[in-house]
Amino acid sequence: MKALILAENDFEDLELFYPYYRLKEEGIEVKVASSQESLKGKRGYLLTPDVKYEDVAPEEFDILVIPGGKSPERVRLNEKAVEITKHFFEKNKPVAIICHGVQVLISAGVVKGRKIACWYGVKDDLIAAGGEFVDGVAVDGNLVSARHPGDLAEWMKKFLELVK
C-alpha cells in the first residue's frame, strides 16, 4: 500500500510527521510530494520531499494525506496538486486532512455536501463552499478530517479503520 502526502513550506510539523510515521508503522510506503526541493515546517523540522507534483502518478497511490499549517495555501496554488486531490475523490480512495488542509479540498471542488472538520479560522470558507463544518473528527465516505494537533490520535485511529 502507498500513501502520498502533499506539502509545502510552513507545514504544521506534528500534523505532517504524526501520519508520516504512523502510516509507516502500519507498513505503508509513504511519499511526500511538493513543488520544493526541500521543506521546513512551521516549527523548523526539515524534510526532503520524494517527488515533484508533476512527476506523481496518482493512480499508483492508495491514500492521500494533507497536513495543515501554511502549507495548504501553497499546495492549492499548484494545478497538478489540485488534480491529484481530485483523483482521490473521483476514485473514492481514503483521504485524511487536518487543520488548513481543507483549503486544498475547496480548490479541488470536493467539499459540497460533505461533513468536514477543519481549523476554526477557515471554517467559514468551508461553509461558503457548501461544506458542513464538524467540530471534532469527521468521517464522511472516503474522507477523515480533523481540526488541530489535539485531534491526532482520534484522526489517525478513524483513518486507519477506514483504510483497513
Place this chain on the structure above:
Amino acid sequence: MKALILAENDFEDLELFYPYYRLKEEGIEVKVASSQESLKGKRGYLLTPDVKYEDVAPEEFDILVIPGGKSPERVRLNEKAVEITKHFFEKNKPVAIICHGVQVLISAGVVKGRKIACWYGVKDDLIAAGGEFVDGVAVDGNLVSARHPGDLAEWMKKFLELVK
C-alpha cells in the same frame, strides 16, 4: 492502562508527542510528569504537565516513556523522577526511551548488561555505564529504545507489541 511520560523543558517535540498521541490512539491514558508547571519543547510546542514527580504514585502506572532532547539531562536531576524510573525496572513494566532518554536510565543504574539504542552523542556514556549500544531500535526485556525521530515508527511498533 496508564502511561507516564517524564519531561522537562526542551524535550524533543516529536519524541514526546508521537508516543503521547500514539498511546492515546490505543485507548491508553497518558499523564506527563515534570518538575515544571508548564513546558516548552525544543521546537516550541507547549505542554501543561499533569502532575509533579513528587505526586506520582508509580504503582498506578503500567508504562513509562522518556522522550529525548535536553529534557532527560533535567529529569535525571530530580531524585523522585529517578526513583520512579527504577520502579518500572524493578517491576519489569514496559519502558520506552529514545535519544537522550538513556541519561535517566544511567542515573537510575539500570543500563548495565542491557542492549540499548540512544543518540550517538551519549553512546559512550551508555557504554561507560556498562550498557551495550545498539545502532537501531533495541528490544531488551521490558525496555524498547531508539536513537532519534527517524526511528519513531519502528520504536512505537515494537513497544506496542511488548505492551500487548
